[in-house]
Amino acid sequence: MGPPDAPDPLTAGALRQLVDGTAAGIAVLDTELRFVYVNPALARMNGVPAADHTGRTVADLLPDLDTRPEVIRRVLADGVSRETAPSGHTRAAAGRERRYWHSTFHRLEEDGVPVGVVGVVMEVSASRREQQELEQARERLALLDTAVSRIGTTLELDTTCAELAEFLVPGVADLATVEVFPPEQADAARQVRVDRPLRLRRAAMAAVPRLREAARRLGEPGEYVRFQAGSQTPVTLATGRPAIMNLPSDEQLARAAPDSDRVALYRAMGLHSGVVLPLAARGAPLGVLTMARGGRSPAFTREDLTVAQDLAGRAAISLDNARRYTREHSIALELQRALLSSPHRPDPGIEVASRYLPAGSSALVGGDWFDTIHRPLGRSLLVIGDVMGHGVEAAVDMSNYRSMLRVVGAADLPPHHVLRRLDAMIAEAPDSRPASCLLVLADPVRGKLSYARAGHLPPALLHAGGGTQLIQVPAGPPLGTGVGGYEMVTVDWPPGDVLLMYTDGLVEHRNEDIDASLDRLAALRLPVADSLESLLDRLLDHLVRGPAEDDVAVMAARALDPHAA
Structure with missing residues (x-):
């Protein structure tokens, strides 16, 4: 113990300095859950001057913030401290991204009578975002690990393409197709020009049940698909860069589609977003992977594109192995038959x-x-x-x-x-x-x-x-x-x-x-x-x-x- 005449560190002035100087947001609410006091840190979090809080509820001041007021009322009723995890948007500029906080509420009493609650708030958006990114990375790795066992199980080119398309539906896309260069086309002839039409063979297609019947009108596996000059598939193959097309207009879709006649069918199917990715291995183009979403499915995100690129890259190696094997096996088989x-x-x-x-x-x-x-x-x-x-x-x-x-x-x-x-x-x-x-x-x-x-x-x-x-x-x-x-x-x-x-x-x-x-x-x-x-x-x-x-x-x-x- 300190000496008897030591100053009390918990004086009102010291406590005020502590409350006003802390990085944690602190608020005092009355029994009607109206602000009585907020410290500078909470005022900054909310994007509202401290004085403008007084006498107003959280719902009045910050309507886009979910604070769980029923939890605070239970604290007032029984005196048991509780924690909440509010989220949403305040008036402080932070872009469109949802923000997250961690709050603790304690009951205030005078002579045993509840007079309000005090809340201590810490923003945890950054750690929440890191946690989400970590979870997304884990999910992506788990997806890729699963893909290893489900894509490329044989040395059949079309089987590998089908495994890729079926793996993507419905987890990543509502519709997925794989088009490859014709097997008779030599590697040296696979130089794509954007200003010329392109002919590829559809190797696989997968769709969610509601789209399967209509999807057949786009071309069955085994059929050839002709892409108009300047459409997205030749552009993607020529540049080697993937493309996302979210909510395109009819005019944009007519330019990007294999031919403009498909726009009406796409709209009838309810497709609203698409992704086209090149399939290439060992520096040689093999074909394209096309994915689409429709109905209530969300538009594609950059994260979706990253996942699809990882899957396409792995699948392309399997496709190239299958293509090389099919060619070499055919040569060996013809040689054997000729010798026999x-x-x-x-x-x-x-x-x-x-x-x-x-x-x-x-x-x-x-x-x-x-x-x-x-x-x-x-x-x-x-x-x-x-x-x-x-x-x-x-x-x-x-x-x-x-x-x-x-x-x-x-x-x-x-x-x-x-x-x-x-x-x-x-x-x-x-x-x-x-x-x-x-x-x-x-x-x-x-x-x-x-x-x-x-x-x-x-x-x-x-x-x-x-x-x-x-x-x-x-x-x-x-x-x-x-x-x-x-x-x-x-x-x-x-x-x-x-x-x-x-x-x-x-x-x-x-x-x-x-x-x-x-x-x-x-x-x-x-x-x-x-x-x-x-x-x-x-x-x-x-x-x-x-x-x-x-x-x-x-x-x-x-x-x-x-x-x-």
């Missing part, structure tokens, strides 16, 4: 049909192949193989091995000797890939089939009398190991029985044991009296459902009746 070509003609006494199905577009092409090699005495060597791995390299190796086999197979050697020679030749080649192979020497004159296989799945016989039989042939190691050790098995080939040779893509499925896959093949009952083409169609319908998980090559052979007309 059609098998040689077998002996006239043998009917042969074949099929090749590439894997789904999410996988690279493989090295599956088949062939027939004519032998003397009415015989033919039937071949099916599979180079390990995928891609152009596997397809090229497949072509090399096929050429080797045609040379070795032309010699009148039994199938297991052909495999031994081919194995040694591949093993000597640098960087050669292993390959599986099944050889069958078909002899329709003697009614015999002689089998030898190198790491390949067993052949099957579809019997004319019904049922499917898997032929047990010693597997031997894949070609290219240099180990050799192949054996031959000869079985009867009754008239009408169909020989079936295939690669693993026909029967194998993920998470399934190969024995179960082969059992499913053996359980088939197919009408072998049909043409071989029809037979293969039925076989593929039974065993390949949806996009193939791996490339499928299959060949069927049947001895022709020499007495048939």
Whole structure:
């Protein structure tokens, strides 16, 4: 304790200095909630001189401020101090932005009788704004994190575009479309000129339910959209800058739209605001993302544009990957088909049909192949193989091995000797890939089939009398190991029985044991009296459902009746 004669720090003058000098706003209200006193800080907050407060209520003085007067009345009634968070606008110049305060109210008494309340007010607009910005940043990051798992899930260009459009609706826009350059248009030809019309392909469109029917009139996915010269899409692609169009006039909309005839449809749909963003990756333009809002949805903000740009940037990388993959996959697939070509003609006494199905577009092409090699005495060597791995390299190796086999197979050697020679030749080649192979020497004159296989799945016989039989042939190691050790098995080939040779893509499925896959093949009952083409169609319908998980090559052979007309 201080000395007895120390001055009292809480004198009326000291308290007045404290109240008048603090940065907090302080007000004293009477029992009718009329101002009795305000300090300079609160006068500045309210934008009203202190003297002009006296005798007036907050509602009279500041009608655009929500102060929760019922809370203050409860403080008067029960004496319990309470806090409020008023917001709104005072007469102090602060732009259009809403302001926020934190207030505490205490009851004032004289001889136990309530005479009013005192309120202490601090403006918290800045911290509230920082909190809102932080929340917006968190929401944006959460949105982008979600987008990572929902956009670009495949290497299909149109699927990626659809995922982008559907992700934006309805969270960011009421309507979203994605237009891309035609796939046949080379990168060098994608230089957009604002003074010329532009033709793009609509890859995707998404809309809220109330707009879906009308949106179809704007162009379905897969259709081409022609943009008039000087419209917003060519401008955005030429400049690389996004554009916001909020509440445009009919004249402005007619200039910005793909063509002026669309204005009436836009108005009928109730669309009032739009955003056009370029889609580009690695310096190359890919297309545009267009978003629109209508009805009671608010106009687009700069924050909306920032979010959309982030999403468009991420999606553009996925779109470019899909575009590059689609182009490279198409080249590889065409190369493989060209290398595979059609098998040689077998002996006239043998009917042969074949099929090749590439894997789904999410996988690279493989090295599956088949062939027939004519032998003397009415015989033919039937071949099916599979180079390990995928891609152009596997397809090229497949072509090399096929050429080797045609040379070795032309010699009148039994199938297991052909495999031994081919194995040694591949093993000597640098960087050669292993390959599986099944050889069958078909002899329709003697009614015999002689089998030898190198790491390949067993052949099957579809019997004319019904049922499917898997032929047990010693597997031997894949070609290219240099180990050799192949054996031959000869079985009867009754008239009408169909020989079936295939690669693993026909029967194998993920998470399934190969024995179960082969059992499913053996359980088939197919009408072998049909043409071989029809037979293969039925076989593929039974065993390949949806996009193939791996490339499928299959060949069927049947001895022709020499007495048939």
